[in-house]
Amino acid sequence: MHRFTRLFIDLDATTRTSEKLTALENYFRSVPPEDGVWALTLLVGKRPRRAISHTEMRRIASERSGIPLWLIAECHDAAGDLSETLALILPESDRCSLRPLHRVFSEWLTPLRNADEPSRALLLNEAWDELDTRQRLVFHKLISGSFRVGVQRRLVVRALANITALDPAIIEHRLNAPWKPTPDDYRRILSPHEHDSDPAAPYPFFLATPIRPSANDPITDDLRWLEHHLADPSDWLAEWKWDGIRAQLIHRPSLTMLWSRGEEHITDAFPELRALGALLPDNTVLDGEIVAWSDQDRPLPFSDLQRRLNRKQRDLMLFDDIPIRFLAYDLLELEGRDLREAPTADRRARLQNICARLASEQHLGVSPTIDFASWEDLAEQRAASRARAVEGIMLKRKSAPYRSGRARGDWWKWKIDPYTIDAVLIYAQRGSGRRASLFTDYTFALWDNGELVPFTKAYSGLSDAEIREVDDFIRKHTTGRQGPIRMVEPRLVFEIGFEGLRESDRHRAGIALRFPRMLRRRTDKSPDQADTLETLRALLHHSRTD
Amino acid sequence: MTADLVVSTDRGLYCPLADIHIDPWRAVDRAIITHAHADHARPGSKTYLCTPESEPILRIRLGKDINIQTLPYNQPLLHNDIRIMLHPAGHVLGSAQVLLEPLGPHARTHRSCCISGDYKTTPDPTCTPFEPVRCEHFITESTFGLPIYRWPDPRIVFDDINAWWHNNQTRSLTSIIYTYALGKAQRLLAGLDPAIGPILVHGAIDRLLPPYRDAGVQLPPTERATADNAKASRGRAMVIAPPSAAGSPWLKKFGKHSDAFASGWMQIRGTRRRRSIDRGFVLSDHADWPGLLSAIEATGASRIGITHGVVTPLARYLREEKSLDAYPISTRFEGEVDDTPETDPATD
Numbered sequence A: 001m002h003r004f005t006r007l008f009i010d011l012d013a014t015t016r017t018s019e020k021l022t023a024l025e026n027y028f029r030s031v032p033p034e035d036g037v038w039a040l041t042l043l044v045g046k047r048p049r050r051a052i053s054h055t056e057m058r059r060i061a062s063e064r065s066g067i068p069l070w071l072i073a074e075c076h077d078a079a080g081d082l083s084e085t086l087a088l089i090l091p092e093s094d095r096c097s098l099r100p101l102h103r104v105f106s107e108w109l110t111p112l113r114n115a116d117e118p119s120r121a122l123l124l125n126e127a128w129d130e131l132d133t134r135q136r137l138v139f140h141k142l143i144s145g146s147f148r149v150g151v152q153r154r155l156v157v158r159a160l161a162n163i164t165a166l167d168p169a170i171i172e173h174r175l176n177a178p179w180k181p182t183p184d185d186y187r188r189i190l191s192p193h194e195h196d197s198d199p200a201a202p203y204p205f206f207l208a209t210p211i212r213p214s215a216n217d218p219i220t221d222d223l224r225w226l227e228h229h230l231a232d233p234s235d236w237l238a239e240w241k242w243d244g245i246r247a248q249l250i251h252r253p254s255l256t257m258l259w260s261r262g263e264e265h266i267t268d269a270f271p272e273l274r275a276l277g278a279l280l281p282d283n284t285v286l287d288g289e290i291v292a293w294s295d296q297d298r299p300l301p302f303s304d305l306q307r308r309l310n311r312k313q314r315d316l317m318l319f320d321d322i323p324i325r326f327l328a329y330d331l332l333e334l335e336g337r338d339l340r341e342a343p344t345a346d347r348r349a350r351l352q353n354i355c356a357r358l359a360s361e362q363h364l365g366v367s368p369t370i371d372f373a374s375w376e377d378l379a380e381q382r383a384a385s386r387a388r389a390v391e392g393i394m395l396k397r398k399s400a401p402y403r404s405g406r407a408r409g410d411w412w413k414w415k416i417d418p419y420t421i422d423a424v425l426i427y428a429q430r431g432s433g434r435r436a437s438l439f440t441d442y443t444f445a446l447w448d449n450g451e452l453v454p455f456t457k458a459y460s461g462l463s464d465a466e467i468r469e470v471d472d473f474i475r476k477h478t479t480g481r482q483g484p485i486r487m488v489e490p491r492l493v494f495e496i497g498f499e500g501l502r503e504s505d506r507h508r509a510g511i512a513l514r515f516p517r518m519l520r521r522r523t524d525k526s527p528d529q530a531d532t533l534e535t536l537r538a539l540l541h542h543s544r545t546d
Numbered sequence B: 001m002t003a004d005l006v007v008s009t010d011r012g013l014y015c016p017l018a019d020i021h022i023d024p025w026r027a028v029d030r031a032i033i034t035h036a037h038a039d040h041a042r043p044g045s046k047t048y049l050c051t052p053e054s055e056p057i058l059r060i061r062l063g064k065d066i067n068i069q070t071l072p073y074n075q076p077l078l079h080n081d082i083r084i085m086l087h088p089a090g091h092v093l094g095s096a097q098v099l100l101e102p103l104g105p106h107a108r109t110h111r112s113c114c115i116s117g118d119y120k121t122t123p124d125p126t127c128t129p130f131e132p133v134r135c136e137h138f139i140t141e142s143t144f145g146l147p148i149y150r151w152p153d154p155r156i157v158f159d160d161i162n163a164w165w166h167n168n169q170t171r172s173l174t175s176i177i178y179t180y181a182l183g184k185a186q187r188l189l190a191g192l193d194p195a196i197g198p199i200l201v202h203g204a205i206d207r208l209l210p211p212y213r214d215a216g217v218q219l220p221p222t223e224r225a226t227a228d229n230a231k232a233s234r235g236r237a238m239v240i241a242p243p244s245a246a247g248s249p250w251l252k253k254f255g256k257h258s259d260a261f262a263s264g265w266m267q268i269r270g271t272r273r274r275r276s277i278d279r280g281f282v283l284s285d286h287a288d289w290p291g292l293l294s295a296i297e298a299t300g301a302s303r304i305g306i307t308h309g310v311v312t313p314l315a316r317y318l319r320e321e322k323s324l325d326a327y328p329i330s331t332r333f334e335g336e337v338d339d340t341p342e343t344d345p346a347t348d
């Protein structure tokens, strides 16, 4: 506890990254593994759950110190932190606990969580007897579930990398794998041997940077920016940017795993991709995108994919409804060989080789490269992104290795602007078929000179629960009727997405949308914050000049 | 029935029988000044009474030509059948508690009263230590009147400060500590280890050093910070400056530095963070919670006025837990002196 408290105080006492780094290095250099792994859990893993309530801590501290509860409340107001307040008011102790951190967990924290009230008071008093003021502060934070320390995961990774003399990416890779607070796992994470990594963990993802990343970039034109920064088009490989879930598909002899970019394990949501693993060579890692895929051989909207991720109890019908495909675009490991240092073009060639053998597999595809002769040529193809239901274009330097994180310079994304607008629901109509009892067809309006002008209808995009909620709102807030149409109080705002727009005499707003759909309810916006017709006209103007 | 000898007025604490104000915040005829901090010593009064140690400081702060009468510690002064005595408060050089005792006809009708001014019970080599004073009515400050304030041993704090200074040198950083110009700055100087490196002081502090040195207080050699000596001692020097210097262009001459704040408020992590300084050292010239309680108990007083600080909670605590007749006195100057803006003009 004394070592860990020292670390906490050192990290807390400084705002300088270099000093925090030194504190972390000093700590992890000297701490025994059985304690180090708990510190690591506290710094980069999960915070312990609350073992005792604030009210109870306050009461036991009041009994121990003789300070009335009202005065503890005054102190809490002044100090702003209960853990600290209680540490400061308890009778002073000249002892400093040498109890190892792992025993703080096994002998105090876990028992505290399972004890009854009188035993909790005994345990707390026993701990207070042993700890000094600073240790009490840290201890209070641990037991009340409020342990936080101002240090980023990145910095902890750097400290561990420095003391093991390994690349931070390797440490990151090991921390990504599932591990438990055991000395063995700690030794594995800090092993100086590069290859002692968890076979099931994903490699750190390489992330693309948007082109013209800064709004105040002196070059405001995309093409000129590309010419200036990316120079020769033949050095670059272009692909479509898919609107799906970035993922690594890892196949080992005994298991196949799918990890999302948030380093979440998502294998269970996509059993058909797990089955794919068996078709790949052992010890192969693919990087790519999971995309909902229509039978017309084109991507479906991201919302379809998300429904599969969100589904808690697996619904087989839904699986049949929404077919998915893993579009591979990189090969990080093949038959146990780490290929990340190889040039992008090489990895791409090997990837195509493997996938060619699996061409008939409906759940696997290679994200195709786009042939282009010049940046102008690519810009023209990019203009068709919306028709292809992709988000734009990815550019990857052919000679570059697979880096980690947001390293700039070798991967760029050139996205198209999405067509969305925030509109107010003003009319509603009953649906048809199984939704005939509900109001499911909505008309939306935008502001124009202080009045709401209807501009589009939209039917799809909401979940059943959301439809019921909106239906309930419509019934309670109807202001008039006209045949089957209900006029509704203009209170709900929705984000409307669409694929394109054109001028139209038949619409009152003068503009017709292509494939309008509701993307989500903007509960964060009030009706007066919805967009104006002017905004829509500007989009129309841009679409012509694109 | 006995009455209070000292009452609270819109000019501050007042003894009607003697017609004397204690630390008045407006101009009066006769003022007793407990110490020269800006929230206790205000300009404009006709005559001032203070300790001989306070006199030169008071002249620096309120003007050379003010009318001052001095009274050494523990010597009586009679005025209108009231006996006035000054007792050491241990706060800063010359700081005093003011004991007023009714004599003659007043002895039966009025309570003796001691006004603490600011005080601390922890050791400080730059001023005479606090002495408890027996009285019936005690008016105490309460700047740190909550149980969360409990000071560490100052020797440990000075060890930390010297270690920090030394450590900064190994990284070629100048050390800068912000602290109150009167009292804390000198106490800090007395605790520094001059073997570590040169010590520079801000002008506002420099001009308050002669009264201390003249009174025989041992302080290490210092230099008033100038562009030249600052440049010459970059990465090595310890600089003592008032809080108002933080973030000012005055700092530029010291090059790369690490900064710290020395104050009782540094006891709380949140206050330390809000100051956005590298380090906070817990060093206060005020009594902490145990200091307040022990000082109050040592007076034997049953009536306790609480002023300057956390008045309401301390009054309630004394009433409910110690069965004392405790009551809050509102003051115009709230908050601890460390946090009030430095009133001395920055002369550098």
Ligand SMILES: [Zn+2]
Residues within 6 Å of the ligand: B035, B037, B040, B091, B118, B337
């Ligand atoms: Zn003071």
